[in-house]
Amino acid sequence: MRFKLAPTPKPLRTEQIILFRSSSQIFAISSGSVQEVRSVDSLAGAARDVAEPRVSKVRHAIRRGDRNLYVVNVALHFGLPPSSAVLVFVLRKSRVALLIDGIEKMTTMTMLQALPSAFCHEERQWYRGLTVLDQSVIPVVSAEGFLTRDELVLLDAVSRTTLPPSSSVAGLEVNP
């Protein structure tokens, strides 16, 4: 008699995430999306003002090589009350940096649920989905959801003449 072998349990796929705070709300971002964590103070000399009223969530840009990185105020992006941001996430392979209030912790998520389809506006671009940690639901932000291509074009147009050639300020590297 041959017994059917019990199926080998699939190893649980996990993903390292950073829980961060903006305007007293907690969000998660994949640590693989974050290249550097820097203090706002360390950017003081390198950031330049950007004034594009149609993209009011961006007020600063940093010159990196031949490209501008745009600093998105996360509280304004999500329509939350303004808060005192002290940290900046420089995103990997992106022209976006995020102005946030602070890091809660780094942890691991083992599941990512799709945003329920009842959410049908901009939040579908904002979030990759929702995860559950310690019986709390945390939105997992999409690194691509902070600036659209059109917004980048607008910001490039307004900042083309205002930014210096290059800057280099040391930051904390995040290893995913």
Next chain:
Amino acid sequence: MSFTEPLDSRSCVLLRLGERRFALAAEQVAELVAPSRIFRFAHRTSQIDGVILRRGRVVAVCDLSETLTGKRLGMRRFYLIATRGRQFAMDWVALPVSGQCELIQADLTPAGASDSPHVAAWLSHDGEVIEVLNLNALTPGASVAPAEPEAQA
């Protein structure tokens, strides 16, 4: 959900929103649960209050009271968990309700052309004419199939 026969006998769940009663087709109702912690995060869909966790699943909370009665529900006693969509795109929504719900069998009269889109049918119960709700017309994003997450971690 559509009710095409002139008098279609169906199981329905009566729910109360403030002073008024409404009905949902019983096959759309998953369960009635006590209010649990609601999680709120930034979004732009005005009809959605937040989400609750139910059996490991994240369920959007959609308050129908303002749309149907003109007033927000003061006190929530329960959440009626309802399903909408089709077999492969089934979605749950949690509807805050004011009190206990009741399962009844009733003859339904199909909605007419002049009825609001949120009325799927009518039923008569205890001398009261009650709207049977069309959840797809009342809740946001009903036509959007739930997308698979980018990475099922």
